Amino acid sequence: MQRAEPGGVRVRRALLSVSDKAGILELARGLGELGVEIVSTGGTARALTDAGLVVRAIEDFTGFPEMMDGRVKTLHPRLYAGLLAVRSDEDHLRAAAEHEIEPVDLVCVNLYPFEATLARGAPPEEIVENIDIGGPTMIRAAAKNSAYAAVLVDPADYETVLEELRASDCRLSLSTRDRLAGKAFACTARYDAAISGWFASRAGEDFPEQRTLAYEKVAELRYGENPHQRAAYYSEVGAPTHLLAGVTQLHGKELSFNNLLDLSSARQLVEDFSEPACAIVKHNNPCGCALGKTAQDAYGRAFACDPMSAFGGVIALNRPVDEGCARAISDQFVEVLLAPSFEPQALAVLTEKKNVRLLELPDWPEPAGGLEAKPVIGGLLVQDRDEVSETPDQMRVVTSRQPGEREWADLRFAWQVCRHVRSNAIVIAREGATIGIGAGQMSRVDAVKIAIEKAREAQGQADGEGSAGGDPLAGLVLASDAFFPFADGPQLAIDAGVTAIIQPGGSVRDEEVIAAADEAGIAMVATGIRHFRH
8 A cells, every 4th residue: 555645546446336337337447448446346246247347356355255145245344444544644554564455546336225115115124125234334434534535426426537537647636535525425324314214214203312304406596585695405305205396397597496485385285276276476475376167267366366466476276277378377477387287379378478487297296294394593393294184074163153155165265275374374265266365474463454455455456446335355254374362353354244264263262252253143163273384
């Protein structure tokens, strides 16, 4: 073993041991052409030999045979001394000479496919056999000693590394070594996170003492919430789906941080409905949601809720967009439009606007349950994902008057939408469409006031300004994401013409709130469950 300074090691020997064989033949050929000796294991050695490459078997290198069905093949001090020796340390060099240690200058390893094995529902015995031991150990050893031993874990890096070796007399810079070491430790961290999660789930632990999550970058973003903030989008490794899974962008600028936040909210909202549905989201709050006979009908009704706020919004539709729907949407300024598909004539209309981002998601996955995490300073809050699972049979009518059939339908719709609105949340609705939304207020009374004001504006525009015939809110329903602590909020709605209210109940002043509803002759339903969204 020759003395060398950090970053000065000339790559003369490489160990290749990969589960994913993509690109490995090209890498091995390139290394061979540079005079690098190839040491390899098991299936990798066979693949290289079959391709006509000269390979030294790992058992020849270690002097110890592979055994126990391949469970033991690289776990040997001769290999790890060759990887971990500090080439500028005289004591290390003397020990290497004394024990006839051969240096290993580059390791190329990727791991047994644990995640893929888990995803296809393999039995536990097969999953366990896909927990790699030697691979992570080699990766970590080479990454720890990256100043002297380079590590490759990603086929995307093979050609870049070969190019640098060709241009630099088989040497790799310290910056390249550091970059590769960072990827290597991220690789093993992700691998261990998946394994840890599997064992925790087998033990029935939804909230284990330690929670390790891994994420992989999906896209770099133009900027964050504000132009001076850098940003990227990462998906959680192992999640059944993620926000952009299966999504194809057909037109428009790249997506921004805020686009993705709003897109997530809009998509989750329309996924709650099997009927044609449209959600329009602005600043991560719905400003309109509606059901309709068609996509165009649903869009028109959602837009009518709050046309001013819908300006520059993010729209999600759960039905294909035809030409008529496209023309209706194109009359407004839209940031993002997501739909299962777009007819050619619809694309022709929408692509006339260069900035609108058109996203196609042909196969909408089932809404995902499970856990969700929210970042806080230095940590994560983890909880069950909120879902509206309560049915009318589980709800309780607390007033003398029962809701009518139409009111029940509207109450269920408003309740479904309400959980997607930031607290304090109030939703006023009629005939499967939001009419007014009060969102994100510190006072529930203020949220009611805003929802009523929005509803009056929307109904005034729908009915014609100055039209006669009583309050435009007569016959509407209202949903509140949490209980009313006093009767003042419901009284404002009652005075405005709302005829049915749905709320969780549970206030110490429930009797007072219910009495106000009974005195006005309106219906009130208690769900027993609240749906805060912070």
